[in-house]
Amino acid sequence: MNALRDLPRARLFWPIVTLVALLLLNFAVSPGFFAIRFQNGHLFGSLIDILRNGAPTLLVALGMTVVIATRGIDLSVGAVVAISGALACTIIADSPTPDSLGTVLSAVAVALVFSLVLGAWNGLLVAVFGIQPIIATLILMTAGRGIAMLITEGQIITISSAPYKVIGAGYWFGLPASIVIAGAMFAVAALLTRKTALGLLIESVGINPVASRLAGVRSRGIVWVVYVFSALCAAIAGLMISSNVTAADANSAGLYIEMDAILAVVIGGTSLAGGRYSLTGTLIGAFVIQTLTTTVYTVGIAPSITLVFKALVVIAVCLLQSPALQAKLRSRRVATKGVLA
Template identity: 70%
Template sequence: MTKKITASPLLWPALALVALLVVNVILTPSFLNIRVQDGHLFGSLIDILRNGAPTMLVALGMTLVIASRGIDLSVGAVVAVSGALACAHIAGSDQPGSTGTVLSAMGIALGVAVALGLWNGALVSVFGVQPIIATLVLMTAGRGIALFITDGQIVTTESAPFKVLGAGFAFGLPVAILVSLAVFALVGLLTRRTALGMLLESVGINPEASRLAGVRHRSIVFAVYVFSALCAGIAGLMIASNISAADANNAGLWIEMDAILAVVIGGTSLLGGRFSLTGTILGALIIQTLTTTVYTAGITPETTLVFKALVVIAVCLLQAPKFRALLRRRRRTARTTPAAPVSVRPAEPVVTR
C-alpha cells in the first residue's frame, strides 16, 4: 500500500498544496477559518476556490488538448473576447438587468468562443498546421478582436443576473466553483466511463497507429480544441461577471501559462497520451494558493511569476522518475557504503634478554 501511494503521480502535487496551506496558516493563523454569513460560506479557502475556478476550467480544456499531443495558446484571448462580447451586449441593451438579456449575451459569447475553437481545430486537424503556430495566431489576433469590441475601453455593466456567475452563491458555495466542478464531473464521466478517454490517449501516444486502427483521430483533435475554447469562453464570463466589467487588455492575461502549469503539475505529459483530470484540478489549486500565499506574505505581485516557476520546477522534479531514481540511488549508496578501514599498526616484538 505504501509503495502504491508513493508511486501515485498525485502524491507530490497534493503534498505541495498541503505545504502551501501550512505556510499560509503560519503567516495567518485564521487562514483556514470558514464563517457562514447570510447562508453563504466565506473565508480564504472559499476565495481560493472562487478565484481559481476560471483557471480550473481553462486547465481542464488544456488537459484534453495536451493529451492529444497539442497545445492551445489562444485560451487567454478567447477569455478576453468572451467577456468583452457579453459586457458589450449587456451595456448596449435597454434592459441590462433582464435575465433574457444576460442569457442572450452569454449565448453570443459562448457561440463565438466555439467558433474560435472550430477555427483552431480546423487549422490543426484539417490543414495540418502545428498546434503552437495555429493557436499563436489566435492568441495575437484574439486580443485585438477583444480590444476592437470594447473600443480599447473598460466596459462596465451593472447587471445583477450577470453577476451571479462570477460572484453569486448557490447552496452556500460560489456559483463559479460549482460550474467548474460540474464540468470536471462531466468530462470525467465522458473520458473515464466511456471509450473516449482511451481513444484520446491513443491519438496522443501515436496518431498514425490510431488512424490505422480505425480511430477518427482528426475528429477527436477537432473536438478537443472546440472544448478548450468553450471552457475558455465560460471562464471569460466568470471573470467579467466577478468584476462586472470587461478589460480586454488584462482579462485572461497569462491564463494560458497558468493552465499549462496546472496540467504539468498534475502529471499530464506534454508529449501526449495519458492524462489526469484530478491532477489538473490539484495543479490549478496550487497555482491559485501560491498566488494567495504571495499576497499574504506581503511580497510584491510582480514576483508571483518567479515563485510559480520555483514551485513548478520543484514539483516537476519530484514527479520525474529519473530524478526520484537518482535520489533513491544516492540514499541507498549512503546507507550501504562501508566505513573506511582503520589501519592498525602491528605491535613490535618483545625482545627478551
C-alpha cells in the same frame, strides 16, 4: 512498507504535498486561515476564496488537459477569455434592459457560440491542415486580443447587470456560483472521458496518432473536439472573470491564464508528450497555482517578484516529479546501502 516506500513515486503525491504545505504555511502566517463561516445563507472564508478565485484557472486547465493529451497545446485560451467577456459585456451594455434575464442569457449564448467557432477554427488548422498546434493557436492568441479590442472599441466596458454578476460573484446553494459551475464542468469532463470510450480515444491519439488512425479511430474528429472543448472552457472562464469585476477589459482579461493552465496540467502529472492524462491531477494543480498566489499575498512577498516565487515553486514540484531525478535518487540509495553492507 513497500507501499510507503513507493508512495513518493505516485503521480499525485508531490502535488498534494505541495498543496498541503502551502495551506499550512498560510495557516502559520494567518491562524484563522482555515476558518469557514456561514453568513446570510452563504459560505465565507479563505478556503472558499481560493476555490472561487481558482475556478477560472481550473476551467481553462480542464480544456488544456485534453488538448495536451492529444499532443497539442492551446495558447489562445487567454484571448478566448477576453473575447467571451468582451462580447457578453458589450451586448449587455448596449441593451436597453441590462437587468433582464433574457438579455443576459442572449449575451452568454452569443459569447459561447462565438467561442465555439474559435475553437473549431483552431481544430481546423491542427486537424485538417496539419499546422503545428503551437503555431495554429499562436495565430489566435495574437489576433484574439485585437478582436476583443474591436468588440469593445478599445474601451473598458463596465456594466451593472445583477443577473450577469451572479456568474462570477453570486451564490448558488450557499456556495459561490463560480465554484458550482467549475465543479459541474469538471464532473461533465470526468464523466465523458472516464465513463465512455472518449477518454481512451483521446489517449490513443496522443500516444500514437498514426496507429490510432490505422486502427479506425477518427483522430481528426477527436482533435477537433478537444479544441472546441478547450474554447468552451475558456469562454465560461471569461464570463466568470468579467462578471466578477462587472467589466470587460480586452487588454488584461485572461492575461497569462494560458501559462497558469499549462502549469496546472504539468503539476498534475500530465505529460506534454501526450497520451495518459489526469483530470484529478489538473484539479489539484489548479488549486496549487491559486493557493500559491494567495500565499504570496498572505506572506507579503513584493508583487514585483511574485512571478519569480511562483516559478521557483513550480520548478521544485516538477523536479520532484521527474522520473529521471527519482531514478537517480533510487540508484544513489541502493549504492549507499551496498557500501554500508
